[in-house]
Amino acid sequence: MAVWVTGQGAITCSGSSIDALWQAARHGTSGLKDGLGYIPDQAFIEGRAQLADNPLFAKVTLPPNRAKELALLTLEQAVRRAGWTELRPTDGFILATTTGQIPQWDKALTSYLLGTLAKLEFVEAVQHQPLGDLLDSVCSRIGFSGRQLLVTSACAASTQALAIAAMWLEQGLVDRCIVGGAEVLCDLTIQGFSSLQLLSRKASQPFDLHRSGINLSEGAGFLCLESEPSDRSLACLSGFGLSSDGYHMTAPQPEGHGCRKAMAAALASAALACADIDWIHAHGTGSTHNDSAEAAAIRSLFSNDPPWVSSSKWVHGHALGASGVIESILCIEALRHQIVLKTHGLEQPDPALHLRHPPTNVPTKIQHILKNTLGFGGTNAALVWSAI
Amino acid sequence: MNSVYVVSTGLASDPEAVTKEPRYRKATRGMILANSSIEQTMLGFDREAVREDCGLVLGSCHGELEVTIDFLRTLSQTGVARPILFQNSLHNSTTGFLAMTWRITGPLLTVSRLHFTGEDALATGHLLVRHGLCNFCLITAVDARVAEMVEGLNETKIRSRYTGEGAGAVLLASSTGLERVGRTPRCELIAVNCVNAPTHALTDSPGHYESNGVELFVRALADDEVLNNISLYKPDGSHSLLTWR
Numbered sequence: 001m002a003v004w005v006t007g008q009g010a011i012t013c014s015g016s017s018i019d020a021l022w023q024a025a026r027h028g029t030s031g032l033k034d035g036l037g038y039i040p041d042q043a044f045i046e047g048r049a050q051l052a053d054n055p056l057f058a059k060v061t062l063p064p065n066r067a068k069e070l071a072l073l074t075l076e077q078a079v080r081r082a083g084w085t086e087l088r089p090t091d092g093f094i095l096a097t098t099t100g101q102i103p104q105w106d107k108a109l110t111s112y113l114l115g116t117l118a119k120l121e122f123v124e125a126v127q128h129q130p131l132g133d134l135l136d137s138v139c140s141r142i143g144f145s146g147r148q149l150l151v152t153s154a155c156a157a158s159t160q161a162l163a164i165a166a167m168w169l170e171q172g173l174v175d176r177c178i179v180g181g182a183e184v185l186c187d188l189t190i191q192g193f194s195s196l197q198l199l200s201r202k203a204s205q206p207f208d209l210h211r212s213g214i215n216l217s218e219g220a221g222f223l224c225l226e227s228e229p230s231d232r233s234l235a236c237l238s239g240f241g242l243s244s245d246g247y248h249m250t251a252p253q254p255e256g257h258g259c260r261k262a263m264a265a266a267l268a269s270a271a272l273a274c275a276d277i278d279w280i281h282a283h284g285t286g287s288t289h290n291d292s293a294e295a296a297a298i299r300s301l302f303s304n305d306p307p308w309v310s311s312s313k314w315v316h317g318h319a320l321g322a323s324g325v326i327e328s329i330l331c332i333e334a335l336r337h338q339i340v341l342k343t344h345g346l347e348q349p350d351p352a353l354h355l356r357h358p359p360t361n362v363p364t365k366i367q368h369i370l371k372n373t374l375g376f377g378g379t380n381a382a383l384v385w386s387a388i
Numbered sequence: 389m390n391s392v393y394v395v396s397t398g399l400a401s402d403p404e405a406v407t408k409e410p411r412y413r414k415a416t417r418g419m420i421l422a423n424s425s426i427e428q429t430m431l432g433f434d435r436e437a438v439r440e441d442c443g444l445v446l447g448s449c450h451g452e453l454e455v456t457i458d459f460l461r462t463l464s465q466t467g468v469a470r471p472i473l474f475q476n477s478l479h480n481s482t483t484g485f486l487a488m489t490w491r492i493t494g495p496l497l498t499v500s501r502l503h504f505t506g507e508d509a510l511a512t513g514h515l516l517v518r519h520g521l522c523n524f525c526l527i528t529a530v531d532a533r534v535a536e537m538v539e540g541l542n543e544t545k546i547r548s549r550y551t552g553e554g555a556g557a558v559l560l561a562s563s564t565g566l567e568r569v570g571r572t573p574r575c576e577l578i579a580v581n582c583v584n585a586p587t588h589a590l591t592d593s594p595g596h597y598e599s600n601g602v603e604l605f606v607r608a609l610a611d612d613e614v615l616n617n618i619s620l621y622k623p624d625g626s627h628s629l630l631t632w633r
Contacts, residue, residue: 098478110460113536123544126537130449130549130598131479132502145584149508152451152479153498160497164512167519171389188456191463192474242521244444244496246487249475258493265521376475377484379496 001240001269002386003169003177004233007084007224009077010329011070012316013037013217016046017077021326022333025315026361028344035201037217037317038185039070047073054080056087060141065128067101071138071182074220078178082224083232092147092174094165095135096157096181098321103186104128134182147174152321154375155283157181158221159324162383163240169227180222181322189216189320196250204286204318205345206311207295207353214285217317221325229388235332238368238386239270245378251289256297258380263301263370266382270368277307277384278366279340279358281331283374284311285318286345290374295353308362309355314345324373324381331369331385338387339363390562392517393573394632397606398428400530400555416455416476417532417553418448419485425528425557426486433559435490437569443494443522444487447509447529449502449598450550451479454534482530494522503622504582505529506556506601507630511580513560523565529599530555548623552596556603574609575616575632585625596623605630 010017013031014024024031031037050073051057057076062069079087108125111117127133135150147168151161158181165177193199193216200213225237243265245258252259267274283294298306312330319326334341340362349357371383400421406412412420430438459473475481480498487496495516499508506529513525533553541547566573601620608618608630617631 106456106460109457110464112540113457113461114464119540122540123546126541127546129453130502131451131500132449132505136502139584148501148582148584149499149512150501151497152500153483153496154478154480157498164497164515167515171515171518187463188459188474188477191469192459192471192477195469195471195474242443242495242497242516244487244492244494246439246491246493248488249481249484261493375480376478377480377496377498378487379480379484 001166001170001238003166003225003227003237004229005223005235005332006226006232007078007082008329008332009074010221010326011039011043011047011074012219012326013039014316016043018329025312025330025341030203030315032203032215032317035199035215036185037215039218051076056085065101065104066184067134067182068137070184070220071180072141075180075222078222078224084224087142087144089146090175092165092168092177093139093144094149094151094161094179096151096161096321097131097134097183098152098154098157099186099189100131100134101128102188103184106186106188153379154377155320155323156373156375156379156381157321159373159381159383160242162237162328163242163381165225166237166240169225177225178222179225179325180220181325182220183319183322184218185216198287200286203314203345206284206286206313206343207291207350207355207357208346209348209350211286211288211291214287215317217319219316219319219322219326221322221329223325233388235335236386236388237383239266239384241265241269241382243380247378250376252293252374254293256293256300258378259294259297259374260301262380262382263297263372266370266384270384272368272384274302277368277370279307280309280370280372281327282309282311283372284313286313292353294372294374295355299354306356308340308358310341310343310358312341328371328383328385331371335366335369335385335387338366340366389518390520392514392577393561393566394575394577395559395561395571395573396429397609398425398557399603399606400424415485416452418452418482418530421532421555422446422482422486422528422530423489425555426526429557429559438524439491440493441522442492442524442526443516444483444492444526445497445509445513446483447499447505447599448479448482448531449500449505450531452477452481454532457536503598503626504628505599507580507582507628510602514577514580517560517562523562525560526557527560527602528555528557529602531597531599548596549598554597554600554603556606558602558606578631578633580630582628583626601628
C-alpha cells in the first residue's frame with residue numbers, strides 16, 4: 001500500500017509551525033514547563049494571522065474555544081502547504097482526540113451540579129460535551145460536507161486515524177483525505193494521570209534508567225493525504241498495523257505482545273522486512289511500564305538487533321490523541337532532512353531495555369521509519385513512513 | 389477486497405438485571421449495556437475460534453459521561469482524584485473493558501460522531517474486514533442515560549440527546565471467517581453512508597440515543613427479511629443509508 005502526504009501543519013508547546021517543532025526536536029529545546037506542555041499564546045496569535053491570509057479560510061470565524069481554534073489553525077497550515085484551493089465533497093476528513101473540548105464544559109457541569117452555576121450557562125456549556133461536536137463544528141466552519149469520522153482511541157487515536165485514511169484512499173471511498181489530531185489540557189487528564197502516579201514534574205526521560213513518568217501536553221497536527229504521488233509529495237505512508245492487548249485498562253501487556261503484533265502487521269502491509277527499517281520512532285512516553293513493554297516488543301520483533309530507537313516526548317510532551325500525527329510529522333521531516341533524531345532527556349539508558357539509542361542526531365540514509373503508539377485500553381497502532 | 393457479512397446480532401438487555409453480578413463490580417452502565425449486546429451476539433459461538441482474528445469497534449456519542457461527572461465532582465468537592473473513576477472515564481475505557489472481557493487482540497477502535505456514531509462504528513468495522521485486517525469484527529454502539537443531565541437539561545432541545553439509552557451489536561465476518569465458524573450469514577453488508585443536514589437545529593425526540601444506528605440496523609434485520617436497505621433520519625435533519633443484500 002502507499003498514500004502520499006502533500007501537506008502538514010503542527011501547533012505544539014514547541015511553537016506554531018512545522019519548522020518550530022522540527023528545530024526544537026533537532027536542538028533539544030523542550031516546550032515543557034513544570035512537567036506540562038501548554039501551547040503559548042503567541043502560537044495562537046501567529047496562527048490567526050496566517051489563517052486570515054488564506055483565501056480558503058477567509059470566511060472562517062474562529063470561536064472562543066481552544067480546541068476548535070487549535071484544530072482550525074493547524075488544519076489551515078496543512079491545507080496551505082498541500083496547495084489545496086478548495087475542499088471537495090469527495091474528500092475525507094478524520095479527526096482524532098481524547099478529551100475534545102472538555103475545558104468548555106467540565107467546570108460548568110460540576111459547578112451546576114454543586115448548585116453554584118446558573119442553568120443558562122450550564123446549558124450553553126454542555127453542548128460541547130459530545131466529542132463529535134468538535135468535528136461537526138470544524139467541518140461546518142470550513143464548509144466541508146464529505147466523508148467524516150472522529151476517532152477517540154486514547155493515545156493511539158491519530159495513528160489509527162492515519163491508518164483509516166489509508167484504507168479510505170485505497171478502497172476509493174475518498175479522493176483525498178485530511179487527517180488531524182487535536183488535544184488541549186484539562187483537569188480530567190492532569191488530575192487523572194496524576195492519580196495513576198504516571199506524571200513527571202520534570203521533562204520526561206524516555207528509556208532512561210531513572211525515568212519517572214510522562215508529561216501531558218497540548219498540541220495539534222494535520223496531514224493532507226493523496227492517493228497518487230506528485231511533485232508536492234513530502235513522504236509516503238507505506239504501511240500500518242493495528243492491534244489490542246486485551247490485557248488491562250491502563251497498563252500495556254508487559255511483554256509487548258500487542259505492540260509487536262501491530263509493528264509486524266505494519267511491516268507486512270508495507271511489504272518490508274525488519275532489516276528495511278532504519279529508525280523506530282517509539283511511543284516512548286517515559287513511563288516505567290510503557291517503555292519496558294515497548295522495548296520488549298521491539299526486541300522480540302527485531303531479534304535483539306533493533307535499528308535506532310528514540311522518542312521525542314521530551315521536546316513536545318505527550319499530546320495523547322494527537323501524539324501519533326505530531327510525531328508522524330517529525331518522521332516526515334526526518335525523512336526529508338535524512339536525520340535520525342536522538343532521545344533528548346536520555347542520560348543513562350536503562351540497560352534492561354537493550355535498545356540501540358542514537359547517541360546524537362545522526363545524519364544518515366533513511367528510507368523507512370516505523371512509528372509506534374500504545375494507548376489506554378491496550379490499543380496499539382504502528383505506521384511505516386517512507387521517503388519519496 | 390473482501391466481501392463483508394453479518395453473522396449475528398444482539399441488543400442490550402435491561403442493565404438493572406445484570407448490574408449486581410460480581411463480574412460487573414468495576415464496570416460502568418455503558419460497559420454493562422455494551423457487553424450485554426455482545427453476549428447476545430456471541431451466543432452459541434466458540435469465542436476461541438473467533439477472538440484471535442477479531443477486531444472490535446465501539447461507538448459512543450457521550451462516552452463514559454456518568455463516570456466523568458463522578459470524577460469531576462469528587463475532585464471538586466474533596467480535591468481527590470480517584471484513579472478508578474479516571475480509568476473508566478474516557479470514551480475508549482468501554483472499548484478496553486470489552487477487549488479484556490472478550491480477550492480481543494485484533495484492531496481496537498473507538499469512534500464518536502453525534503447521531504452518526506452507530507453508523508460510523510458499522511462503517512469502520514466494515515472497512516477493517518473488507519481490507520483484510522481481520523476476518524471477524526465485533527461492532528457495538530452504546531450510550532448510557534445520565535439522569536442528572538436529563539434533569540438539568542429539562543425543557544431544552546439538548547435534553548433529547550440524553551433521554552434514551554441502549555446498545556446494539558453486530559458480528560461481521562469475511563467469507564474466510566464464515567467458513568471457519570461454519571455459519572450462514574444473515575446478509576452481506578454493502579455500504580453505510582451518512583448525509584449531513586444543511587442545518588443543525590435539533591428536533592425533540594424523547595427516548596432517542598445518539599448512537600442508536602447499530603440498534604436500528606439490528607431491528608431492521610430482525611423485523612423484515614425482505615428489506616435490503618434502511619434510511620435513518622436524525623433529529624437534526626441529517627440521515628444515513630445502510631445497504632445490504
